[in-house]
Amino acid sequence: METQWVAEYPHAAMEKRPRKRPRLTWDMPPPLPSPKGPLPLYCGLELMNGSGANHLFSSYYYPGVSRNASPPWRGDDKDGHYVFAVGENLSARYRILSKMGEGTFGQVLECWDLEKKEFVAIKIVRSIHKYRQAAMIEIDVLQKLAKHDVGGTRCVQIRNWFDYRNHICIVFEKLGPSLYDFLRKNSYRSFPIDLVRELGRQLLESVALMHDLRLIHTDLKPENILLVSSEYIKIPDYKFVPGSSKDGSDLKNLPKSSAIKLIDFGSTTFEHQDHNYVVSTRHYRAPEVILGLDWNYPCDLWSIGCILIELCSGEALFQTHENLEHLAMMERVLGPLPQHMMSRADRRAEKYFRRGVRLDWPEGATSRESMRAVWKLPRLQNLVMQHVDHSAGDLIDLLQGLLRYEPSERLKAREALRHSFFTRDARRLNYPM
The missing domain is CATH 3.30.200.20 (Phosphorylase Kinase; domain 1)
Incomplete structure (x- = not known):
């Protein structure tokens, strides 16, 4: 299989969803004016x-x-x-x-x-x-x-x-582009599962280090995970017939190195600090944060679960900007929210439930478009099977541990690192650090 080695990334103006912090690191800049110019x-x-x-x-x-x-x-x-x-x-x-x-x-x-x-x-x-x-x-x-x-x-x-x-x-x-930038400029094509495994391992190691130091990142997302190198390779995309596209769309890009680093600690909080406020960027926000319940280290692990799905599929799992729709999406993918979490929701979140026993959905939907956005989502197992060839069973089990509604039952970072998703197929890894 022929590969093409590339040192710089071409600019592609494509955007599927609004993001808080678009980064421009990989855009090819125009030349500077000559010394005689203005x-x-x-x-x-x-x-x-x-x-x-x-x-x-x-x-x-x-x-x-x-x-x-x-x-x-x-x-x-x-x-x-x-x-x-x-x-x-x-x-x-x-x-x-x-x-x-x-x-x-x-x-x-x-x-x-x-x-x-x-x-x-x-x-x-x-x-x-x-x-x-x-x-x-x-x-x-x-x-x-x-x-x-x-x-x-x-x-x-x-x-x-x-x-x-x-x-x-x-x-x-100075580091390379964010994982989100890489996906965006690669037409949101997903990463191979073996690369997702290595990226996930490094991300969990970074978060485990933070948690050992009693620090909670609170804003984990692909924009805040940077590749160390900007280099990448082009390979044929198996979804296209080789040579069928004149514009190169039958090729996909992969990072030449899997090495990543975590950035943006502006929202990081110490364990002993006040946690009575909303944290995390919307798409990666844990249910306990939305419901106004106490949050702590487990909110980082929920975000990691969402990130792993995005790396496998190419798109954010919960593409929403409204709390009720967000909760409905969670139930669609993961099943109903626990009764005890609904009953403990704070006053601002009470309105999302009918008599405190079930989510006010679809009755409370703001539009038919909102209802369609929820109903089109598959269950977690089906979602993974759509995008992952081998290791799907291990990944599903890992995600079920990271995306548990009850924070106390969610996998901890070091527990997740011992999961069979990372240990069973270690020999498959072929991405240099």
Whole structure:
């Protein structure tokens, strides 16, 4: 079977569902203007000129930009984001190369570390008090993880942090694209089960480390899991007849390396902290969070179960933005919610049940489209069998343990790592770390 080796990923403008934090790391940027051209537009005020690693040294020679000088003082934009221009310095040490992404917290820039001579990703937090406070908590978590993540193989490594013009700046190692970006730019084609097994193993090891340190991530999702390398291979997609497509759609992409790292600890909480608030991105939110019940470590394991299904199928399991529909989808895939959880739901969640004994569905559905979205979902066993060839039985059993409604009965991270899904077919693994 012939394979084509590729070092960069082509841009494909495709989107199936709204996401909280779209990342642009893998997009192929346009070339920088020549030294005789105009200065780059200020990011945060206008659309920036993209950059990339291959434009590193040309970015050093913008007219009017001194190699080591700090840029002129500018006010932040209306949302408190730092306003910058590609080619400028961020402090005397870092040269800005491109914008990698943006979220509620601030923005992430690709930079060149002039001291260490390496590429880094710098998270620049908005100059708003609550985000600055959250950033300091994240730095505490990152430093704690760095002390215990031997070899730095499980969680993104913090390189440095500093306060620059009222913005907390956190310097990270530069990694590859997120698993979500890989799926999206690969037309949401699923991963082979052997690769899912290795990705799942690493994710569980990362979460097990966090839980050992009494930390709860609370926002696990494919966007927050990054491949270490951007390299990938092209192989024939068995769903297409070889050579049947002139546009290359009969080929699918696979990561050249399976190595991943967990990122985004801005929502991470310590076990002893207050847990009386909503956590997790919608698609990966555990039932106890929706029902207003106490949540803890098991909410991370529910998210992992949802992620594994998404990696196998290519699409999020619970594609919804409304609580009642979300609960109805859970019952469709996993069976009815336990009576004792329904009876303990808080006041905000009481309205989702009829007399506290069953879900108010389909009577409470907001539309026929909502009802169809629920009814089209298959049971968990059938869903897995649609996308998995070998190891389906072991995967179904693992998912049933990760997606148990009752948090106390859900598998713990280290228990899941001992599951036969990871131990029975160890010899099948052929993805380099």
